[in-house]
Amino acid sequence: MKAKIVITPKKAVLDPQGKTVQTALEHMGYTGVAGVHVGKYIEIDLAPGTDKVAAATALDDAARKFLSNPVIEDYKLEIVD
Amino acid sequence: MRFAVLQFPASNCDQDCVHAVRVLGHPAELLWHKETSLGSADAVIVPGGFSYGDYLRCGAIARFSPVMQAVKRFADEGGLVLGICNGFQILCEAGLLPGALVRNRDLRFHCEQIYLRTDNFGTPFTSRTPRDKAIMLPIAHGEGCYFADPATLASIQAKGQVLWRYCDASGAVTDAANPNGSLLNIAGVANERFNVAGLMPHPDRASEALLGTDDGRSIFESMVDALQQRTAAKAA
Numbered sequence: 001m002k003a004k005i006v007i008t009p010k011k012a013v014l015d016p017q018g019k020t021v022q023t024a025l026e027h028m029g030y031t032g033v034a035g036v037h038v039g040k041y042i043e044i045d046l047a048p049g050t051d052k053v054a055a056a057t058a059l060d061d062a063a064r065k066f067l068s069n070p071v072i073e074d075y076k077l078e079i080v081d
Numbered sequence: 082m083r084f085a086v087l088q089f090p091a092s093n094c095d096q097d098c099v100h101a102v103r104v105l106g107h108p109a110e111l112l113w114h115k116e117t118s119l120g121s122a123d124a125v126i127v128p129g130g131f132s133y134g135d136y137l138r139c140g141a142i143a144r145f146s147p148v149m150q151a152v153k154r155f156a157d158e159g160g161l162v163l164g165i166c167n168g169f170q171i172l173c174e175a176g177l178l179p180g181a182l183v184r185n186r187d188l189r190f191h192c193e194q195i196y197l198r199t200d201n202f203g204t205p206f207t208s209r210t211p212r213d214k215a216i217m218l219p220i221a222h223g224e225g226c227y228f229a230d231p232a233t234l235a236s237i238q239a240k241g242q243v244l245w246r247y248c249d250a251s252g253a254v255t256d257a258a259n260p261n262g263s264l265l266n267i268a269g270v271a272n273e274r275f276n277v278a279g280l281m282p283h284p285d286r287a288s289e290a291l292l293g294t295d296d297g298r299s300i301f302e303s304m305v306d307a308l309q310q311r312t313a314a315k316a317a
């Protein structure tokens with residue numbers, strides 16, 4: 001079982017990385033790009049036999065307190081088998 | 082007055098902070114991140130650097146170190162805490178200061194001299210700052226762009242918690258004088274009680290004329306003044 005956590009900058013926060021990647025895509029000729037947001041992806045391997053619901057609760061807590069900073073970032077947590 | 086200067090793996094301004102305090106004639110001691118007590122310190126400085134490699138986010142891991150739990154208790158009891166550069170990022174991550182620091186708007190690391198306007202002179206960090214000029218300090222950071230949501234920004238402005246803003250040599254707060262894209266040109270803030278403050282520029286690297294500017298000295302002198310006043314008030 002794995003936890004997958006995707007962290008992205010909040011829309012209100014300046015994202016110069018996303019902007020730079022967007023400009024580069026345009027320069028390369030990829031049209032129709034309306035916005036790019038560069039974030040982080042964290043994958044956590046869970047020990048065999050871990051309770052899925054308990055893991056989701058604990059990791060949601062960890063994502064809010066530590067893995068992301070709610071002042072500047074949003075996160076999405078998913079647990080997959 | 083005894084200063085404790087925290088030391089994390091990859092702190093790199095810890096010795097500068099110790100030196101800046103000692104040139105004022107006060108003792109300063111380094112405190113390793115695994116310590117759980119601040120001992121008899123009267124004030125704490127969280128120095129610059131790249132604590133824990135800046136992994137995850139700047140300051141995100143340092144925030145959970147044993148010594149930071151002691152710093153939180155110390156701050157809750159009213160103790161004076163100053164965070165410089167990475168120290169500012171750590172204090173924001175720890176929730177001791179409002180807002181957060183994100184990547185500079187031009188994605189570049191800025192290492193240069195800047196000017197600061199002091200917005201509130203009535204604090205333990207700014208009382209000795211000269212009223213008549215902008216102070217010149219060095220910056221050295223890649224992630225110093227101050228961000229807070231609009232409600233937080235309005236609140237810290239109304240309460241006088243914005244202590245320092247980037248300005249030009251004449252003291253004018255302009256976009257051209259903003260090195261990193263910080264909202265409202267904010268370079269440093271304090272908490273609501275004004276016993277915790279942080280800033281991206283380095284007063285520790287500007288405490289002697291030999292270094293090109295000793296304008297940073299006034300920030301440490303302000304802290305010493307505030308501590309001496311507290312001691313006098315206790316004795317009375």
